Amino acid sequence: MTEDSRLGEQPAPRVRLVDVAREAGLSKTTVSAALNGTGRLSPDVRERARETARTMGYRPNASARQLRAGRARLIGYVVGELADAPWTFLESPYFARLTGATAATALGRGYAIVLLPAGSLQSEWSTLPLDAVIVADPVADDRIVEDLLAARIPVFSDRSVEGRPEAHWVDVDAVDAVHRTLDHFAAQGARRPALVVPDSTTRFHREVFAAHHDWCTAHGLPELAVRAAEPGNGPVVRAVETALGAGPERPDALFVVAEASPPLVLDAARRHGYDVPGDLLVACISEDEAAVHTEPPVTTLSLRPGAVAEAGIELVVAVLEHGRRETSGVLVPVRLDVRASSVRHPQPPNTSSPPT
Amino acid sequence: MTEDSRLGEQPAPRVRLVDVAREAGLSKTTVSAALNGTGRLSPDVRERARETARTMGYRPNASARQLRAGRARLIGYVVGELADAPWTFLESPYFARLTGATAATALGRGYAIVLLPAGSLQSEWSTLPLDAVIVADPVADDRIVEDLLAARIPVFSDRSVEGRPEAHWVDVDAVDAVHRTLDHFAAQGARRPALVVPDSTTRFHREVFAAHHDWCTAHGLPELAVRAAEPGNGPVVRAVETALGAGPERPDALFVVAEASPPLVLDAARRHGYDVPGDLLVACISEDEAAVHTEPPVTTLSLRPGAVAEAGIELVVAVLEHGRRETSGVLVPVRLDVRASSVRHPQPPNTSSPPT
């Protein structure tokens, strides 16, 4: 039963800075400076310190560094929608991309993203050294924003936090989204465009609903809107069917503002006897790449999650590292990808705004 | 320009434990014990400490706690596939659910998940205090596993890490998946089942390919397999078309082992003149809920990401907290959800294995 005993195998203690220093016959200070490229050291001492560290397999303790530095370069990330199914957001192509792009951009700036559940409680994040938290699409009465601000953690969210101290926002231009699409429908001759939107308290959905109302009023067209009980393919497809079947006069265009699978929307239209785009123009807000592969391909409106993520992280960095204290916001324009499903007289596909 | 000057607004320094102690007229120890529910304190002292902490808005510094505790309760999470598009994994319903379920289960056990990119380098995680890293579906030559083990960070991955010290695994039973599906096809009378699988170096895809070969040999049926150049709807749909159009005799069943959108697979079959399920039985490995909403609904094989995630986190906790040192693994069975697309003679939907 010596230290070598196979029975007693301890998890060999980690190599610390002081161990490297002792081994190299130097001080902690010197080794630290050598490793971090700071201070004024002779090249050979620096090299010796580095070599010793390497051969000993030294890896600095991240927690100690964070404590010393006063920040952890860790950003919390929550998606507010669907607090009762806190993780389903990842199944939406939009949030999947937003999440991926946020993590990628953050990492590029030296920050890592910690995944938090929708509607998460203090207890779930208060033990984490978060420098900031991103709250994507909070629902109207979401407590988390207030809790975070009370805990003095800077919050980055959508425009609903506008004006709160230490809260900053990036938002998708919902009015732009509605106008772009409905103007396009109108240009193709549609007179009875219908809207399907989830009945959520998310800011974006509320704004879309309002913008649609305004647009219809301004254009003197009937306001055909159906609210889906919740997001998700099932409810949205049912809402689509309601929209397509309802009323004495059928709609001649359909704008689906929900993360429904474009192939399913197309199928639903067919089941109701529509020819797309002959009888019905179709456009979906979607990042689902499947839209390109249907017959006909489906026109989509991209909310540009990549651009939203980049704008968000830029803002985080500006606030955290350059001390921008004033509340500030960024509005990101959408992108309409016109495809055959919304074009009466075939014409080459076209993109109406800058890429990504 | 006094301390009160509106111009000089500093970010008021955070309240520390010692501040609370001073304010309450107690020592750090006492306040710490009061807040953590440890030690032997009189109820009124404990209450006083807590009250003072609350009114002062005290929040313990997470980094300091981590340093003291020696661990950070942070788990890294990487998906190996597609290192050239490091974040696209989130767009796959399987990985989206795996990711969500992993984060949820981990949080339930007091660990948070940090998102890391596929093919991430030392520099991206070495500054994080990670207690462990989960590497989902590493590709064959992925460096990250070795780098992590060299850095003495426990790795949790698939069976490809079996036998490495400090590496543990959870895997989906690929053989089970193939047998379940092909047996089902055979029971429905299929004699020419075709397989579509991505040409990836992921362990799962390689195993499926091999298991399919074995099954066909054992059953004396022709081995109809098409490899998609890569995952993703486009390549997979093209591979499906190749499989459906190829050879003098057309296949009578199709098993798509790739995260293709089930509605698109169905459309492809129709374009090639197949009636599903009349001429062609269809089953997809997919977690995509859209499969339920097609006409006919598509039979899917679930890889049970929720169960995989739970098994993974259980293992992490067992290793980290109960010191299980020996390499250990868990094999998770799949679930076949039979729907109309693979049933010749209509019969009630059925589930062949335990839920989730």
Add this chain to the structure above:
DNA sequence: TTGAAAGCGCTAACAC
């Protein structure tokens, strides 16, 4: 050019 020492904020022995 290098080293000693202080201290980031917290918890846990160990005294009192």
Add this chain to the structure above:
DNA sequence: GTGTTAGCGCTTTCAA
């Protein structure tokens, strides 16, 4: 019961 003190591992003045 409550307080004093010693670190956790690192970076950084500051002195030599």
